[in-house]
Amino acid sequence: MSPLLALAALAALVVLATALGLLHRAGAGRLRTASGDRVTAADLGAEAPLGARATLVQFSTPTCAQCPGTARLLRAVADGHEGVVHVEVDLTRRPDVADRFGVLQTPTTLLVDGGHRVRARIGGAPRRDALDRELTTVLGGDHVR
Numbered sequence: 001m002s003p004l005l006a007l008a009a010l011a012a013l014v015v016l017a018t019a020l021g022l023l024h025r026a027g028a029g030r031l032r033t034a035s036g037d038r039v040t041a042a043d044l045g046a047e048a049p050l051g052a053r054a055t056l057v058q059f060s061t062p063t064c065a066q067c068p069g070t071a072r073l074l075r076a077v078a079d080g081h082e083g084v085v086h087v088e089v090d091l092t093r094r095p096d097v098a099d100r101f102g103v104l105q106t107p108t109t110l111l112v113d114g115g116h117r118v119r120a121r122i123g124g125a126p127r128r129d130a131l132d133r134e135l136t137t138v139l140g141g142d143h144v145r
Contacts, residue, residue, distance in 0.1 A: 053083030057110040
């Protein structure tokens with residue numbers, strides 16, 4: 001193989017890898033509409049009850065670099081709204097929950113409404129503005145404490 005052809009192949013590989021990385025980054029943290037499946041605290045392996053108005057369910061692992069920051073964000077959002085709680089599920093202790101909810105990355109966040117139906121799913125670290133908008137929709141208006 002000629003050096004010029006090898007250099008061109010390497011450049012094409014770098015361009016492809018960069019494009020795929022940017023595409024992945026653009027999708028990470030985006031809120032997606034979910035199935036509407038009903039969820040109980042027992043389904044999550046959570047000891048605390050789900051929120052009366054909404055629950056922010058975070059799936060995490062101890063080795064996840066983004067999970068501590070996500071937990072702080074979700075707690076702050078939950079604390080800002082009456083009847084909203086944050087529940088964190090450690091998937092290393094509950095791998096069955098990862099299978100049940102099809103979790104392929106951590107953090108993954110579910111927004112569960114007061115009727116315990118999954119309304120949205122976020123793969124990766126959530127974006128605060130999108131989370132606030134969707135939570136306001138689920139709560140039926142802005143009910144900040």
